Amino acid sequence: ETGVTQTPRHLVMGMTNKKSLKCEQHLGHNAMYWYKQSAKKPLELMFVYSLEERVENNSVPSRFSPECPNSSHLFLHLHTLQPEDSALYLCASSQVWDRFYEQYFGPGTRLTVT
Amino acid sequence: SQQGEEDPQALSIQEGENATMNCSYKTSINNLQWYRQNSGRGLVHLILIRSNEREKHSGRLRVTLDTSKKSSSLLITASRAADTASYFCATDSGGGADGLTFGKGTHLIIQP
Numbered sequence: 245e246t247g248v249t250q251t252p253r254h255l256v257m258g259m260t261n262k263k264s265l266k267c268e269q270h271l272g273h274n275a276m277y278w279y280k281q282s283a284k285k286p287l288e289l290m291f292v293y294s295l296e297e298r299v300e301n302n303s304v305p306s307r308f309s310p311e312c313p314n315s316s317h318l319f320l321h322l323h324t325l326q327p328e329d330s331a332l333y334l335c336a337s338s339q340v341w342d343r344f345y346e347q348y349f350g351p352g353t354r355l356t357v358t
Numbered sequence: 359s360q361q362g363e364e365d366p367q368a369l370s371i372q373e374g375e376n377a378t379m380n381c382s383y384k385t386s387i388n389n390l391q392w393y394r395q396n397s398g399r400g401l402v403h404l405i406l407i408r409s410n411e412r413e414k415h416s417g418r419l420r421v422t423l424d425t426s427k428k429s430s431s432l433l434i435t436a437s438r439a440a441d442t443a444s445y446f447c448a449t450d451s452g453g454g455a456d457g458l459t460f461g462k463g464t465h466l467i468i469q470p
Contacts, residue, residue, distance in 0.1 A: 248400070277457050287401075287446070289457035300457060334400055345450075346391060347458060349400035 247271050250335050250350035257325065258358055265320040265353045267335030275340045276318040277347065278310060281332040293318060294340055325357045363461050364447055370467040377434045379464040381447030382427075388450045390423055391458065392432050395444045404432075404445075437468045 248269045257263050269276060278290040292300035293312040307329075309321040318335055332354050336347040365380045381390070389408045393401040407414045407423045407430065414421045420433040434441055444465045448458035 250400075279457070279460075284462070286462045287448075287458075287460040289459070292457050302457075332398065336401075346403040346406055347401075348403065349393075351400040352398070354398065 247348050248335060248337055248350035250333075250353050252353060253351065254354045254356075256356045256358060257322070259325055259327070261325075262321070262323040264322065265333055265335075265355075267318040267320075267350055269316055269318075269335075269337035269348070269350075271337060271339070271348060273337040273339045273348070274315050275338045276312060276315075277336040277338075278318065278320055279334040279336065281334055281352070283331075287334070291320075322355075325355075327357050330355055330357045364445070364464040366464060367462065368465045368467070370469060371437060372469050373437055373439055375437055377437050377441070377466055377468075379432045379445055379466070381430045381432070381461060383430075383447070383449050384428065385449075385451050387425075390421075390430050391448045391450070392419075392421060392430075393446045393448060393460075395446065395463070397443075401446065434466075437466075439468050439470050442466060442468045 251266045275294045277292050280288045280290055289302050290304045291310040296312050307324050311319040332352045334352045335350040338345045338347045363382045371377055387409055389406055391406045392404045394404055395401045405416045405419055405421050407421050418435045423430045444463040446460050446463040448460045
């Protein structure tokens, strides 16, 4: 798990709180991703950053706001969340040099919205 | 929309037996990947098979790809208790930095 780290590992927040999830990759990759994993649902791609520019935003509610200050760091800013936003949030990175690449995932942040 | 669909949703076998999981997808792909996830943890990449490949091996893992049927299978031979996990197939339909599209996964339990 030293390749991609995520903090915090667990987060409980009220619907009026503002919090941020942090992801850091130590692999020298140039693309980073946020996924949401809810119970009994497939992993959902939320955001993609390539070379620090957002290239994909899969109709994610505006209460989720990503930030990628450099190629090694990715944040997900959270505000006024809903209970249905409770899930495991996974960060991933990859080296985009060809059409074929694998993604390296962090351990995730277990988010509970009360 | 969901791209990969794993089958079965759950599988329980005895240690030492082989485990086979299947994945079907809907659109054309560049490659198909298999990942493993231990309970509540991040995903670990297992193997990637390109759209022009039909079979690939990595240790005790064997992956096949049939693009005409839009399906793939993952075989784990001589299973071990440590193989207990959820297994996901993921497809990459675009190029560059596209995210992957995952199925719901197969939960594999290896009975000691």
